[in-house]
Amino acid sequence: MTDSQLKKSQLIHFIGVGAMGAPMAQRLLEGGHQVRVYDSNRQRIEKFSAQHGKHTALTPDQLGTDADFVVMILPNSGVVQEVLFGQNGLSNRLKKNAFVVDMTSGQPEMTLTMGTRLEALGVHLIDAPVSGAVPRAQNGTLTIMTGGEPVWIEQAEPVLSLMGTVTRTGALGSGHAMKALNNLVSCAGYLIGIEALIIGSKFGLDPEVMVDVLNSSTGMNNSTQKKFKQYVLNRKFDSGFPLHMMVKDIAIAMGLARNMGVPAPFGHLCLDMWNGAKGVLGPNVDHTEVARLSEILAGWEIPESLN
Structure with a gap:
């Protein structure tokens, strides 16, 4: 994915549209990207699609398909691992050179293991947990602690910066x-x-x-x-x-x-x-x-x- 491509509208699958995730996904929409959302709580999907259009809703089978970015903010790393690699996990549907951005407050050791598995598929994992309450999610001023390969962070930064200030913390897992x-x-x-x-x-x-x-x-x-x-x-x-x-x-x-x-x-x-x-x-x-x-x-x- 070239720099010129990244400046264009990206197809982003956003998983986890709760109190924090919904305004973060909205920031990406307002930034000109194509955002599709999913949540295990169906009411959250319906609320988001009612506000932003029915086309924004994803089904489980669609997760990851054709996405340039998959952004997740989930309860813990165990849930992230299940979404990626569990039964009907989305990892096998991701295209080569896609980005997975894990904004969960996760476990560094599990993040490293998942990064190795994704890299074997040609997919780049970045851990990017956030600090800041709902108002900062709404106005795009979150602190985003970002770990991963510098080249991948640089390419993902135009997307991440719509949600807050990116602070590079080091290698994969360092953000968590x-x-x-x-x-x-x-x-x-x-x-x-x-x-x-x-x-x-x-x-x-x-x-x-x-x-x-x-x-x-x-x-x-x-x-x-x-x-x-x-x-x-x-x-x-x-x-x-x-x-x-x-x-x-x-x-x-x-x-x-x-x-x-x-x-x-x-x-x-x-x-x-x-x-x-x-x-x-x-x-x-x-x-x-x-x-x-x-x-x-x-x-x-x-x-x-x-x-």
Whole structure:
């Protein structure tokens, strides 16, 4: 596929049009590409095709056929592997030099294995997980952590850049490793911030003032900026990202630590806390609701304000 061809409209099969995937696929449509979508949830396909035309819907047997790109954002690498290589898997329908872009928060080791299998078919795999919530998916400003052969990333970048900013992380699998490690840091920052709010509010500090001070001081992190006032203090807990998905990402990071021979005691404690929250609160609650576990342990609920 030449550079001049890549500047033309591409046929893109997009698999996984949930809360994040649907606006990402829409960005590709708006970029002038031919986008066809599939999801195991039939209602999601119908919703997308109702908005963008019936021609956008795919059947399972059509997946991969004639596609220049297959873009996937799925629950985990096991699902990706099944879609590619399982019964009626699409890998055998892919044309030579097609691109598979795995935007799932996946396992680096499985990504490498799938890349080898696809390369034997003349198909190029790129791992490109994203960071950023639904609004950033809608306006095309996601951070896209991209691993793979530089020549393939360069050729795919005109497509990827419609969904966000491409940051090249290295060889195949590095994007998935970086995504898991990013979420490990995010989750650890969230927990320690919640504990600070519990301690401070129980002492008599106003939580809203605490967040303002943290955000103008060295305690600032993504959670203090974008989660505490927005989802915790107002008790909405509705960021749109489920708890079990965050636990999965921390577990991937800890698996990577184990494989690299790194003890990572704080990371394991973080995983234990988030796993505990999943057990107490349930796997499908919003991930921001993990604050409630810390509150239960402390016997104290963080008020929105003391004023």
